[in-house]
Amino acid sequence: MNSTLATTAAGDDPRAGLRAVRSLRELADRLESLQVERARDLGWSWQDIADALGVSRQAVHKKHRRP
Amino acid sequence: MFERFTREARAVVTDAQIVARSLHSPAIDTRHVVIALTESGGTTARALRSSGLAPGTIASAVRREISGDSGLDREALASLGIDLDAVRETADATFSDGAFDAATRRHGRGGHLPFTRDAKKCLELALREAVRLRSKDISAGHLLLGVLRDPRSPGARALSAAGTDLPTLRATLEEAA
Numbered sequence: 001m002n003s004t005l006a007t008t009a010a011g012d013d014p015r016a017g018l019r020a021v022r023s024l025r026e027l028a029d030r031l032e033s034l035q036v037e038r039a040r041d042l043g044w045s046w047q048d049i050a051d052a053l054g055v056s057r058q059a060v061h062k063k064h065r066r067p
Numbered sequence: 068m069f070e071r072f073t074r075e076a077r078a079v080v081t082d083a084q085i086v087a088r089s090l091h092s093p094a095i096d097t098r099h100v101v102i103a104l105t106e107s108g109g110t111t112a113r114a115l116r117s118s119g120l121a122p123g124t125i126a127s128a129v130r131r132e133i134s135g136d137s138g139l140d141r142e143a144l145a146s147l148g149i150d151l152d153a154v155r156e157t158a159d160a161t162f163s164d165g166a167f168d169a170a171t172r173r174h175g176r177g178g179h180l181p182f183t184r185d186a187k188k189c190l191e192l193a194l195r196e197a198v199r200l201r202s203k204d205i206s207a208g209h210l211l212l213g214v215l216r217d218p219r220s221p222g223a224r225a226l227s228a229a230g231t232d233l234p235t236l237r238a239t240l241e242e243a244a
Contacts, residue, residue: 016146020144022140022143023139023143024144024147026137026138027144030158031154032169034167035071
């Protein structure tokens with residue numbers, strides 16, 4: 001049973017695998033927006049956040065700056 | 068066209084926008100219109116009830132369907148050993164209650180939500196239904212007939228999936244119109 005469970009994202013059915021990948025991306029996006037918002041509230045600079053995420057300051061600023 | 072909408076029909080369109088926002092949808096489609104119609108009370112709610120299901124039941128089912136579009140698939144994540152409920156619980160404990168479900172991608176926030184092509188078409192079809200039924204106003208009932216006119220529309224499909232008998236519903240609405 002566990003072997004079938006563990007093979008979806010890396011498994012041979014593209015539909016199930018892609019759905020798992022999409023879910024992971026959505027999950028990561030949500031956690032990222034929550035964490036970035038909190039870091040900003042705690043006074044982190046965009047550069048600090050960018051370094052922690054391993055992306056450029058411009059990228060993180062463009063994505064998370066509040067309108 | 069909007070000047071011919073009854074007060075109730077206008078409220079449905081506004082409510083569809085509120086529903087879409089509360090579900091974090093990127094646009095308003097006919098499913099949001101269906102939810103607004105089921106929750107509006109009045110003639111459409113009565114017609115829905117006569118076609119076999121409580122409006123509240125339909126609204127919950129359609130809301131669940133839209134939430135399922137968010138891309139977060141509980142089973143897919145479980146297949147990777149990730150417990151979505153545990154992640155949600157941890158996030159809500161760290162940030163605030165409901166924070167995880169409210170968190171969305173940052174782009175496209177604020178401002179008016181656009182109507183999908185399907186939703187725009189449903190408004191046009193509502194006008195056509197009103198003309199066909201010789202009504203000078205476009206009512207909430209005409210809006211629902213507009214949704215039903217195209218059986219492939221997301222709203223009609225969702226109603227059908229929730230267990231509504233569409234031909235019965237259409238007949239009831241036409242009788243009431």
